[in-house]
Amino acid sequence: MEQVTDRHLAAFHDALGAWFEAHRRPMPWREADETGVRNPYRVWVSEVMLQQTRVDTAVPYFERFMEAFPTPEALASADQDAVLKRWEGLGYYSRARNLHRAAQQIVAEHGGAFPADEDAVRALPGVGPYTAAAVLSLAFGQPLAVLDGNVIRVLARVFAVEQDSRAPVTRKALQDLATGLLDRERPARFNESVMELGATVCTPRSPACAVCPLATVCAARAGGDPEAFPVVSKRKPVPHQTVAVALITDGDGRLLIQRRPEDAMLGGLWEFPGGKVEPSETAPEACAREVAEELSLSVDVGPEVARVDHAYSHFTVTLHAFRCTLSPEAPPAGTSGEPVSASGEPVQWVRPDQLDDFAFPRANRKILDAIQAASRQPSLF
């Protein structure tokens, strides 16, 4: 790895800074007030949304979120269901749950004002080293260098970092590099300019080196193969799972949904009952078994009305969705015939027109879309 030189400092502060001022993309959270100050709450919400998420994806979510929860107080006093509904489709839902809890912490411990102290910011749930540095530099002008995927890529290329960029020891070296390069007079411009360069010029594939303000100091470009950096270790192959889903209707055409535990994947979202198909059973068998185990409910499993493939971050699934009706026979011994969640989570019968009021995982939305597309009858149930 090369060392930081005055040429590097000049390139990152002057050439890159000038480039950024000419190419800075407007974003809603970048707007400042009359005194040129950004709202820390808005910056914070945007940074959490931007974790592992592209700007274009985050923008509409940000607008809708700020409309519903314009202040920490508004977010703190909202129901978690309302917060998750605004987050529906954005993924990594612990971000929304943590944001909600953090807002309550800001109200309880900081009088509703986003703290400007690094330790206090880091104490907020869902705020790690990146987000703390981002909010404190962008909204408060504090001299902290951010290290995100963009910065890693830019620095790994400029300094030809051969080590695995995902290894903690490499991350620390890159963080030190970023801190050493930081323009302490203009930390906000520095951080945003490196990230903006990484997002629009120094891209993972086909970087636009011809227009890059750092090209003159870039070791990877000098080496002829900038795409060789950053060096990343291979990830594990993802397993596949088969899941049976029960679309249970009652006599009034309502559907049964249940809320997922907060500490689980997709925690706090609503879904149709179901579960994993074991190797020893068929999908319809698994459907009936899961409903009996989870809800103490006896159902007749009807036709498969949708089949959905979905990719999560660490596994893939095929969902088999079956139309189910309550069994006319007597309910299982010791049960009332009303659904009761074995895990203690809320369960609810809902009319089809009420489904949009609940936050569902994408895979469950795909099931609904498949049914409606196939039947052309939204009132199928």
Add this chain to the structure above:
DNA sequence: AAAACGTGGTC
């Protein structure tokens, strides 16, 4: 340290 944690865009 390594795995868990969503979704959509891209080639």
Add this chain to the structure above:
DNA sequence: TGACCAAGTTT
């Protein structure tokens, strides 16, 4: 199309 990856954090 499957694999990679995106303004990361938590356990």
